Amino acid sequence: MYPDPVAGGDDGEFVVLDVPDRTDIGQYAITDGDSTAGVPNTTARGQVVFSTAPNRTRKLTDRPVVGLDGHFALANGGERVRLQRANQTVDAVRYTDAVEGELGVVNGSVIRWRPLGATDRPVVRAAGGEVRAFALPDAPAAPLRPIRNASDRVYLAGYTLSSARVADALIAAQRRGATVRVLLEGEPVGSRTATEARTLDRLTDAGVSVRVLTGSRARYRYHHAKYAVADEQAVVLTENWKPAGTGGNSSRGWGVITAQPRVVDGLNQTFRTDAGWQDSERWQEYRQGRQFEQGEPATGSYPSEYRTASVSVRRTDLLVTPDNAQGVLVETIDGADESIDVIQPTVGSWDSPLLRALRRAASRGVEVRLLLSDAWYVREENSQTAQRFQEWAERNDAPLTAAVANPDGRYEKIHAKGAVIDDERVVVGSLNWNEQAATENREVVLVLHGSDAADYFGAVFDADWEAGGFDTPVGVLAALLGVLVVAGLAARRLVFER
Structure with missing residues (x-):
């Protein structure tokens, strides 16, 4: 009612x-x-x-x-x-x-x-096959490849979009005759930049439909999802459509390209539902009378250690928030037997469901590693969080280690949001592990089932952990546990494609 x-x-x-x-x-x-x-x-x-x-x-x-x-x-x-x-x-x-x-x-x-208008979508499960895994900033061409090849449709969903490269690809698809639609958050934290406003103006001038979710009827606190449907392929990633993210100029990110029909169709339905409600406003109308802030451009350059890789999966689950993702992820963590590696920019409150699940896993002997960003705006908070986890682990004699990353010149900051569980399942998507994101935002997450996908993202995680796994105050015992975890997970099987 x-x-x-x-x-x-x-x-x-x-x-x-x-x-x-x-x-x-x-x-x-x-x-x-x-x-x-x-x-x-x-x-x-x-x-x-x-x-x-x-x-x-x-x-x-x-x-x-x-x-x-x-x-x-x-x-x-x-x-x-x-x-x-x-x-x-x-x-x-x-x-x-x-x-x-x-x-x-x-x-x-x-x-x-x-x-009113919020969805109540079930989990979408797709049969196995091949997907392409990639890491950023190493492979900035990967998330754009499906868009550049599209001839029928491109539906791009994001939090922000300020990348000229992405805009070029969208306009080129529009000129090829594809239906191109963009859906973004209307009120991003810190306000929208002038660069993004010019980018969205350029898209609308080229005939691309650009809409933002905003206003009193908004169904979600933030439209934070990051994905695209391009013909019969889909891209799901952790990064924003801007130079710091998909441009490869700053952030460590994870992403997946899939042609699994059920996943593509599920994302297509999610986009259409989200873009078609009363909180969706045309960019041209939204921008009238608004002022936009000047932003600092991301201009970093980093080595390409990880190429895009084709990996086989037994199954892929498509999750969305607030509909179903948090419950499924908690169940996945509760079902872990051996290891859980989590990478996050930052995490939520100590008693949030996902963090409680991590501690439950460690309490029953699962090796847990939590790697957090060292970005200046979260460094102190993350150091305190890591220290609290370390102290809890020592008090409870639990195999859990937490650390703040040291990029070591391979990227600027962590923005990835994912996990590798039991070397058999991978979580990739836009969801920050906090209660607000899980219960109030629109987020999109994939769970990849299969050791090949776990090998790929596990190798990226291992390298980031080894570079920064002990860059925060920790007890000697916790540090030794971290070394043992790294040693136990070092062997990864990868098949890269050029």
Whole structure:
């Protein structure tokens, strides 16, 4: 039910019924005990929306809308709503304290509130095959290759986009006749840069559709996902579409290119759903009257130690937040038997579900390594986090080590968000391991099942760990444990392609 629309007088509130196929619904009525509205004579099936203001409600939902006869209003403070047939109660739901702009979804006896229009997507699982793995800043051509080859469609989703190289590739695809659409966050932290504004102006001038998620109807705190669908391929990565990220001028990042149909279709559906809601605004309209900040360009140059590699996978899982990712990742960590290597720019609170899962794993003897960024804006925080993990490990005699990275000239800072688990599973995507990102942002994550993928990303992790694994105050015992973990995971099988 939707009791509290973002509208004067709660205009457009509605109730959703799940109707068996071809049911004559005219014999039903909806009541709160004070007022009752009858359902008109018609047949319906599936999820059907009922409202006393159907014209207004049709602007809020894509489901079929049926107008109710009579007066009926949902109280924002909560009440018991009943579905009746011949004055007999067929079903009933009680809710309390409706949240403005959010839909109350019935789950047994519990009401779960989520922003109107937010998705509730299941995990997408794709059969095995070959995918291409890459690391940044080493392989900046990799994430652009599918876009440069596209002739039918390119749907690019991101947090920010300021790369001239990416813009060039998108405009070239548009000129080849492909449908090119871009979807970005409307209010990135620190505001949007003037360079990005000029880039987006250039795209729209070339006929590319650019939209941003923003406004009072926004379903997600941040649209932080980083992926692209290009014809029948998809790119999922940890980096922003800017020189510091996909340009290879700064950050350590991970990425995957896949042609697995279920993953490509799942990302296509996610993009279309996210771009098609009322919080999606055209860039030309959004930018009117706004001022943009000058940003510092990323101009670093780094060696290419890791080429793109074709790796086989037994299965790939596509996860999205806030719909399903955190629960699946916690289950994956809880199922680990031998080792977990995690790389993150920074992590969330000590008691967040993912960090609790890491400590549970270490408590049962799983070797855990956590590598954090040494970027100036998180260095002190990450040093304190690493120290806290080290102290916990020593108190509990647990095989967990945490460190702040030392890039050693191979990249500027860590921006990768991933994990290698039991040398058999790899997590790659946009999700920072904190509760807000997992429960309020739109994020996209792949879980690759297979030792080949684990070998590739494990080798990148090992090199980054060995260069910076002990660059933070640690106990002697914890350091020795880290050395043993490195030694035990050193052998990696890689097949690179030029």
